[in-house]
Amino acid sequence: xxxxxxxxxxxxIEPLLEFFGGxxxxxYASNKYYKVNYKGTDIVIAYSKIGKVNSxxxxxxxxxxxxxxxLLFSGVAGAVCDTLKVGDLVVATKLAQHDLDIxxxxxxxxYVPEGSVFEEADKGLIEIAKEVAKEKGIDxxxxxxxxxxxxxxxxxxxxxxxxxxxxxxxxxEGASVAVTCNALGVPFFILRAxxxxxxxxxxxxxxxxxxxxxxxxxxxxxxxxxKIIDA
Ligand code: ADE
Numbered sequence: 001x002x003x004x005x006x007x008x009x010x011x012x013i014e015p016l017l018e019f020f021g022g023x024x025x026x027x028y029a030s031n032k033y034y035k036v037n038y039k040g041t042d043i044v045i046a047y048s049k050i051g052k053v054n055s056x057x058x059x060x061x062x063x064x065x066x067x068x069x070x071l072l073f074s075g076v077a078g079a080v081c082d083t084l085k086v087g088d089l090v091v092a093t094k095l096a097q098h099d100l101d102i103x104x105x106x107x108x109x110x111y112v113p114e115g116s117v118f119e120e121a122d123k124g125l126i127e128i129a130k131e132v133a134k135e136k137g138i139d140x141x142x143x144x145x146x147x148x149x150x151x152x153x154x155x156x157x158x159x160x161x162x163x164x165x166x167x168x169x170x171x172x173e174g175a176s177v178a179v180t181c182n183a184l185g186v187p188f189f190i191l192r193a194x195x196x197x198x199x200x201x202x203x204x205x206x207x208x209x210x211x212x213x214x215x216x217x218x219x220x221x222x223x224x225x226x227k228i229i230d231a
Contacts, residue, residue: 002042003228004068005221006058008173011211012075013047015218020045029061041229044068048173051149052097055173059180059188070125070228071181071188074221076206076213077145077169078152078198080162084141085194086209087216090168091129092145092190094118095175098161099148109164110146117165118144119178122187125224128231129189132223140220143168145190147175153202161198170198189224193217 007013013034017023020043023034034045044066048058062068077090084090096110096118103109110117126142133140146167152158161167174190181188193213196205 002068004062004071005045006073007047007075008050010047012214013045015215016045019222039229051172052176056176056180059177063184063186071186072221073177073190074217075192076195077171077192078196078202079169079194080158080198081168087213088194090141090143090192091126092121092174093142094120094144095178096146096165097175098146119182121189125187125189128224128227132227145174146170152198155199158198191217
C-alpha cells in the first residue's frame with residue numbers, strides 16, 4: 001500500500017517531514033514530492049500551494065504518477081460554528097465548494113450538472129481517526145467542511161456559508177481534493193485544526209496560529225499512519 005499525505009502550505013507538512021525524515025525529493029509538474037519509507041510502507045508527502053486548482057493537481061499527481069492508494073490531508077481551517085475554537089481538530093464527513101455558483105440557472109450553491117454538492121469522505125479512515133482519538137484521549141470533532149478560492153474574513157460571508165452548507169469549518173483545498181479522489185476511486189480523509197474564526201480578525205489569528213494548529217493536525221495524522229500501517 002502506498003499512502004499520500006498532503007497539505008496546502010509548507011507549515012502544514014514540515015512537522016511530517018521532520019517526523020518521517022530521510023526523504024527523497026522528486027520535482028514534478030511545478031511541485032516537490034517527498035518520498036519516504038516508514039515501517040515498510042511507501043509514503044509520498046507534498047504541499048500543493050493554496051487553492052482548489054493547485055490541490056487538484058497535487059492530489060491527482062500523487063494518485064496517478066506516484067500510485068498512492070489512500071490520501072490523508074492535514075492542515076488548518078477557519079471555524080464557522082461556535083463549537084470549534086483555535087486548536088480544535090475537525091475531520092470532514094463530507095465537503096462542498098462554497099464558491100461554486102450557477103444558481104442563476106436554478107441550481108443549488110455548490111452544484112454543477114453531473115456533479116453533486118457534497119463529496120463524502122471515506123468512512124473507514126474516519127473510523128480509524130475516531131479510534132486514534134479515543135485511544136489518545138483527543139477531542140476530535142467531525143462535520144461538514146467547505147472549500148473556496150477565498151480567505152474568508154467576513155462575518156456576513158461566513159454566516160451565509162455556514163447556513164447554506166450546514167458547515168463547521170472552511171478552507172481552500174478540501175473539496176477539490178475530495179472531488180479528485182472520488183473521481184479516481186481513492187479513499188481520502190481531510191483533517192483540519194482551527195486557526196481562526198473566519199471573521200474580521202481572521203488574518204491576524206491565522207498568522208498567529210498557523211504553525212501551532214498545523215502541528216496539531218500533522219501530529220494526529222502521524223498517529224493515524226501508524227494505525228493504518230498496523231491494521
Ligand atoms: N484556512 C484557514 N482559515 C481560513 C479562512 N478564514 N478562510 C479560508 N481558508 C482558511
